[in-house]
Structure formats: C-alpha cells, structure tokens
Amino acid sequence: AxxxxxxxxxxxxxxxxxxxxxxxxxxxxxxxxxxxxxxxxxxxxxxxxxxxxxxxxxxxxxxxxxxxxxxxxxxxxxxxxxxxxxxxxxxxxxxxxxxxxxxxxxxxxxxxxxxxxxxxxxxxxxxxxxxxxxxSDWKPGNYKQTIPVEPAQTETRSKHIDWSSATLPIVMVAYRAPAFSETEKDKAALDLLSAIAFGDNSELYQRLVIKEQKAVFISPDADNHIDPELFTVTAQVKDVKDLNYVRDEIVKTYKRFAAETIPQKQLEETRSRMRYGFSMAMNSNDAIAGTLARYVALRRSPETIDKSFALYDSITAEEIRQMAAKYFTDNSQTIITLATKK
Structure with a gap:
C-alpha cells in the first residue's frame, strides 16, 4: 500500500x-x-x-x-x-x-x-x-468560514524580481479570471481559449518557441477554483534582451483573441482534443480517483465532470471572444518578471 x-x-x-x-x-x-x-x-x-x-x-x-x-x-x-x-x-x-x-x-x-x-x-x-x-457517528461542526471578497482590480500591476543566482529570465502575465461554474460559460470559454491561444499548437508557441526560439516554453494556467482566480501565462526566455519582447507578444495574444473570433473548425478540434485527452488520462485507478477528487471538491458531485464537458460543447466562438474581451483588460492585468541580478 x-x-x-x-x-x-x-x-x-x-x-x-x-x-x-x-x-x-x-x-x-x-x-x-x-x-x-x-x-x-x-x-x-x-x-x-x-x-x-x-x-x-x-x-x-x-x-x-x-x-x-x-x-x-x-x-x-x-x-x-x-x-x-x-x-x-x-x-x-x-x-x-x-x-x-x-x-x-x-x-x-x-x-x-x-x-x-x-x-x-x-x-x-x-x-x-x-x-x-x-x-456514521461523525458529527457535523458549527464553524462558519468567512473568506474576504477580493475587490475589483482597478489598475495594471507589475513587479520585477532580481534573482541572486544565474538563471534564465521568466515572465508571467496574468488577468483576473472567473470562478468555476457548472452553468455560467465564462470559465469554460476561457478553458477552451487557453489551449487555442497559448497551447503547444498555438501560433504564439510555434513562433516564439519553435521558429524564433526566443522562449524555452510557454505555458497557460487557468485551473478551476471555487472563487475568482487568475488566468496566467508563463514563459521562460532564453536571453534577457528578449524578455520584454516575449512579454509584449503574450499581451498582444491576449488582446488579439479579445478582438478576433476563433475559426469554427479550430474550436471543434480543440473540444475534441480536450475530451480525448481527458479520457486517455483516466488510465488507472489512481488517475480516475485523482480526477474525481478535483471535481468533487468543487461541487461535491462526480456529475460535475459531465456538466463541465456539456458546457464546453455549448460554447460558441463568439462567446469565447466576448469572455476574452470581458476579462483580459488592462485594469485586471498583473505582470511579474524575473532575471538574474546584474
């Protein structure tokens, strides 16, 4: 065991x-x-x-x-x-x-x-x-948890970290994002956009990582949370002189998808890959239990998985653009950079 x-x-x-x-x-x-x-x-x-x-x-x-x-x-x-x-x-x-x-x-x-x-x-x-x-003899408690509500962000925020030892520079670009929902489309729409805009097959990844070789990797993170969270893209850059360039290209990509509608064929292919990848990952008892735990923690029901994928299937390309425009605004942006201290 x-x-x-x-x-x-x-x-x-x-x-x-x-x-x-x-x-x-x-x-x-x-x-x-x-x-x-x-x-x-x-x-x-x-x-x-x-x-x-x-x-x-x-x-x-x-x-x-x-x-x-x-x-x-x-x-x-x-x-x-x-x-x-x-x-x-x-x-x-x-x-x-x-x-x-x-x-x-x-x-x-x-x-x-x-x-x-x-x-x-x-x-x-x-x-x-x-x-x-x-x-069955376990008794409920009476503690009522109060978590402060995060106020709306009203300005762009940024910080730079001087790292004391030699390391490749890193940039994180994040926007305030919605909480998980089984019924509202906001978070599910951004999940689909995450793969399209910033995944390994995205135009940005193929250009900065494969073609121009400015970045070691580009990775999006928009995990499901009970309360409103962050949609974050992280990139490790090969040369510090390209740090601002990579940062700006990430920001441009966010803004691009707030203005442009994704081609329907690309949306359908992304939905199919998400469903296939999810199913293929359920290849052991550990994997199945671990996946169930992540979804059950959100709504206390395994049916949350089916509801989530039904929501993905219902989202249109225009709704993805609308959600990008809604959340990817300058006032909700936070950028963190890190480079070796000179």
Missing amino acids: SSNAYTSDDRTVYHETFAKEDLDEIMRLEADRFQKLKFSEEQFKTEAGAVLGEYNKNSASPFFKMYEVMRETAFRKHTYSHTTMGYLEDIKDYPNQYTYSQQFFNRFYRPENTTIVIVGDINQAEVLAKVKKYW
Missing part, C-alpha cells in the same frame, strides 16, 4: 492505493484518523520543521518565488493572496501553533467538508455498508 496527501488553494486530498482485501482495514484507519486524530506537541513541532525544510527547498526555485509574488501582487484581500504553504515568517512560527492546529482540525475535519472517493474492483453496496459502519 502507498499513502500520501496534498493541499491546493481549495482542497486537501488524502490518497491511498491498496489491495481490495484491505478495504475494511483502510476504512477503519481513515475513519479513526479523520474523527479522532491525536498528536503530541513534539510530533507537531517535528512536522513543522519538515514544512520549513520543504519551503527552503522550494524557495530555491525561481518559479516558486514568482508564483508567490504573483499571488500577493494580484490579490490584496482574498486568501488566494498567499500560497498554501504560507510565507516564511509564518512557517518559522509553526512550532508555536500547536493549539491552533488542534482548533483547525476541529473546525475543518468534519463530514460537511469531506467526500470519500473509492475507485477499483469493489461492490458499491459493500462499500456503502463500510462507510456507514465506520463513519
């Missing part, structure tokens, strides 16, 4: 792979962990030290630093303004937060926040019986 976990902006996922004969024991152990977890202050301090070590390792990466600076620059009020790991000063104080860690567990590790996903050669009725056996 193997066991691990990860935390992103909106979810924490614990995942285990095991033989189906061990399902009963795994269910019993996980129910005990989620409902009755106990740990000493010394154990907590040890884990806090491990987090500090992980931060120190990650902070050696210029991409990690850029992501951290992008979050704090683009967001001022919402908790998306910091990474899930937190800032260095917070992490250094973790060993002193034993009491708060227990409060955190009691607040959030509750049935109303939890979904169990089991994938494999199993019998549904037997699994449900085990869930009731081990989890």
